[in-house]
Amino acid sequence: MTINQTPQVVTIAGTDSGGGAGVQADLKTFQARKAFGMSIVVALTAQNTLGVQNSFPVPCDFINDQFNSLAEDFKIKAAKTGMLADREHVECVVENLKKVDFGPLVVDPVMIAKGGHALLKEDAIETIKTKLLPFAFLVTPNLPEAEVLVGYPVTTEEEMKQAAVDLQKLGVNHVIIKGGHLETKEAKDYVLLETGEDYWLKTKRIKTIKTHGTGDTFSSCIAAELAKGTSIKEAIYIGKQFIQGAIEEGLFVGHGHGPTNHWAELSESVEEIIE
Numbered sequence: 001m002t003i004n005q006t007p008q009v010v011t012i013a014g015t016d017s018g019g020g021a022g023v024q025a026d027l028k029t030f031q032a033r034k035a036f037g038m039s040i041v042v043a044l045t046a047q048n049t050l051g052v053q054n055s056f057p058v059p060c061d062f063i064n065d066q067f068n069s070l071a072e073d074f075k076i077k078a079a080k081t082g083m084l085a086d087r088e089h090v091e092c093v094v095e096n097l098k099k100v101d102f103g104p105l106v107v108d109p110v111m112i113a114k115g116g117h118a119l120l121k122e123d124a125i126e127t128i129k130t131k132l133l134p135f136a137f138l139v140t141p142n143l144p145e146a147e148v149l150v151g152y153p154v155t156t157e158e159e160m161k162q163a164a165v166d167l168q169k170l171g172v173n174h175v176i177i178k179g180g181h182l183e184t185k186e187a188k189d190y191v192l193l194e195t196g197e198d199y200w201l202k203t204k205r206i207k208t209i210k211t212h213g214t215g216d217t218f219s220s221c222i223a224a225e226l227a228k229g230t231s232i233k234e235a236i237y238i239g240k241q242f243i244q245g246a247i248e249e250g251l252f253v254g255h256g257h258g259p260t261n262h263w264a265e266l267s268e269s270v271e272e273i274i275e
């Protein structure tokens, strides 16, 4: 008798002691989407809704141990990366990814926390471009991250489109350029699929300062869906709906840029995707 395995998904990222971003946001999202979530911790942060007070990278040997523990026991069907700290840690993660089969990889190229604290050293950018992105099934940069990766300003719709094309050339199958940082009435993200199909995903922009961990939540929702075997197009759509609901029904915790609500009901109150 064969038993269907429960969908299993892993985040390879940094922790957020404040619970709104990083590994904690990813695990909450996996849970909400009914995928069994695991974590490979690359760095620790002392963080809250006011900012990042300190960070501490995990020794690479211990990252290897975490990869080995998971690969030995679980049938992981999708993975995502978040905060990777520096070049040494990006290389360590890539070397491990070469040895395991964790399914499609979503790369959220986390660089700077919304409060301004660097979560990735500059020396890692080239390694992300040349060594990590060729492994990626999907990459989900926000506008400042897209700019760093392509090397030119990405602020207009045309530049977002061009950046997606240029990122695909680095070996990624699918690209989403997130427009959360635009000052438009809509929260619009540009999607370029492997097939060349492209489109905008738009929702009403919610007026709030509670956007801590939006990118992590969006990408981990997509990874959870991929682990369930959902198509990339549907997974992206569900991710956008999920983040919209999570921002809309914000929580009341902390004194600064609060987290999103990972248990927000995806029911009537969620804004429709406009396009």
Ligand SMILES: Nc1ncnc2c1ncn2[C@@H]1O[C@H](COP(=O)(O)OP(=O)(O)O)[C@@H](O)[C@H]1O
Binding pocket: 141, 142, 143, 178, 179, 180, 181, 187, 188, 189, 203, 204, 205, 206, 207, 208, 211, 213, 214, 215, 216, 218, 240, 243, 244, 247
């Ligand atoms: N105020 C907002 N209202 C609605 N959606 C938003 C808002 N801010 C961000 N988003 C959406 O959240 C997702 C994450 O985007 P973004 O905030 O740009 O990522 P990051 O956290 O990596 O900077 C995107 O789908 C974006 O459109």
Ligand SMILES: Cc1ncc(COP(=O)(O)O)c(N)n1
Binding pocket: 013, 014, 015, 016, 021, 022, 023, 045, 047, 082, 083, 110, 112, 113, 114, 115, 119, 211, 212, 213, 214, 215, 216
């Ligand atoms: C460990 C970790 N990973 C990612 C983010 C990005 O989240 P945000 O851009 O909302 O600050 C963060 N602040 N901390």
